[in-house]
Amino acid sequence: MKKLAAAAACLCMAMLLTACHGSRQTAKFEIPDTLDESKPIEITFWAKNDTNKNQTAVYKKAIGDFEALYPNIKVKMKLYTDYGKIYNDVITNIATGTTPNVAITYPDHIASYLQGADTVVSLDELMADPKYGLAGSELKFDGPSRQDMVPAFLEEGVIEGTQYALPFMRSTEALYINKTLVEKLGYQIPDVVTWDWIWEVSEAATAKNEDGTYVANGQNVLIPFIYKSTDNMMIQLLKQQGAGYSTEDGDIELFNDVTTQDLKDIAAHAGTGAFSTFKISGYPANFLNASQTLFAVDSTAGATWMGAHAPLSDISPDAFTEFETVVRPVPQVDANHIEMISQGPSIALFGKEDPQEVLASWLFAQYLLSNDVQLGYAKTEGYLPVTNKALASPEYQEYLSLAGTDNDEHYSVK
Template structure:
């Protein structure tokens, strides 16, 4: 009888131990291993979270890519979910990691991937897969003319290295450009705009525009209104920056100042940063500078003659200029002027440096390795010429493969700048050429688990300084100290994140009950064995 009870208790113990280790939280997936062959008969469904710039042409390219891919692999169904915001994708992925419902393929930034990777085997490392003879990049068993590894622009591919392995492939690349109302600059007495402009030039022209002051004129209703002399409008924001995180990052890089390093050390809170912020505060005082977050879309101010210099992504070129194919303001506010495109302003024109940005793609691990392989095949398909060239033409993007860049179709496209104000819109093509001519001058920032937060903090500091000076609040050393402290705390920059424990939330009541029962069983078991031991010992002692 005792033996039976002991056996039962041991079984219960083993069961409870197993339950405790496997019930709660997401079950960690095994690392992905490439199957010997892809099963072309088995129906496979994959989800693709695609980002577009609220641009239907881009959506149409994705749809066509899915259609063409499905014709080659009829057993693979690709379900697309559309996003217009990288932040939303990031948030949704984080939420879905906890519930094991990540997409299969996802457009994202390497900074974000670094955070996804805090979970075990969540994102599939691509280093080995891309070199596989059969299913790797341009592999023998891939059923379409896939690009080889050598055909991906090396610097773009290297941007996808996270923790010493490739966790993404580049999809499109862009940089930032300065879109300039040339007529406005000329009217201020500057006959030429340098090929590479400096920060000093931008601020000098901007300050000059504001310094002309205001005058009173009658409006359409015969009322007196104050307008700026420079543009005869009530609004003048000479210089607007869309992404202030990029502004700070590029200024620091151009100055050779610290931002972060490959070890994930946060180095941004330094004197150079402070100098930059004080200098921005001074420009805000002179009404020479504002930001997208504070005032609105740079393109809208540029196109209505209220802005001279608008800095935005080359992937925003189709909105820039009075002949732009995409316009976001009422027709009556649109002003006719010549738009010129220049690289972002520099501190050292001999050594220009600009950020490399744009969407990358990653694949998420799943229990079924055939499903992951299907995802990988689809991701490769997005690098084929048809997709790369069509998508790049929707904005000032550059294809990430040398094969697409050197193709006759793409060269022909680049040569036809200005033929129309749609596909061949000159501002868009100038923005594209800007990146093609400066690929060697681009850089990216180190990627680590907190790099996305650091980027946010970089931009937020410029926003805070700008806001505070617009509101006539003091920006001094004390302000900077507080700002650094706030940024550190807001973006948790001095906290090393090691996992998702914080995000799991409270245990469900069922789980709590189960744990209590299991603890009780453990206690009962231990008590029983102690009791048996003591009893046996007593018996031994009492025996002669």
């Protein structure tokens, strides 16, 4: 709570400083009438992959296909393993004027990038441009129109009334369950798991045999319930309870009686050994795959790490266990009113002196929304494409229909 109070104090100070400097300024950019294809242009693209070679391959293919369409534009990619590192590098490079042209990042990070003019490009006019905007007449590829974008995902990139980001991929969280261990304890898994139910089963799973091993798995190690992101856990739980967290105006509502009781309840379950977190114990997937947890909450973007036959499982061969994995929504307060977080990376453009360079960056950003890229990336993990065009495509529907036919591209848990 002390850390939260300190964070709130810093946030309040930041809001005061922002107010002193006035409203945000957008990058000064006028759309050229025509892309100059005789002029060599190099743009930099900063992206993240979870050491997933399939994601890297999608990026490389997208760059190659884009450069084939626009031979005068060269895309130089820099890969990161953490969005926080992209954020830190962008913040550092703003001061030196060496930001990338295009970055895969998060809208809340983009809000921090908006330190003045020429930092992040406003996308409203670009999106609406009849020639080079979404589904524009001069595009050399079949990009989505504004109507093709999932409205809720697009709205997440609006900051103070201005579109600063395009969605790239979206995910949520999932509850990955070792069904074999749950049923061994005598429980049946409901379609929607409630907090009351998961706490009951998790406490039951702390029972031990006389030799000190756990009844559920016969091992010396068992953490019944592990949550990857405690930030998301708190945000979703308070939302489900109708309690305050924060407002769009920056009002901090987190410090309330509901939060206090939640922390006490969670601490009690942690005290019995029924609950832990990633920061305390480690990756939920490693415990799940070794049958050392019953319930693991992690992003759907990490689905290929989860389960007995997970293609990206990195536990040692001797720790492997055989069990049935089922997936449910994250625990809910009300099973009839599901509340889940929307998360996932977005695309931002950074201001440059040369309008042609910015236009080239905008074309590449749009290309990342084409079906080839959207479907290719979505198939690497449990991501959702951000366009209705991709979601409704025969290729994506076929991909979904083949779930479980192999433990690679069509891995059932993913």
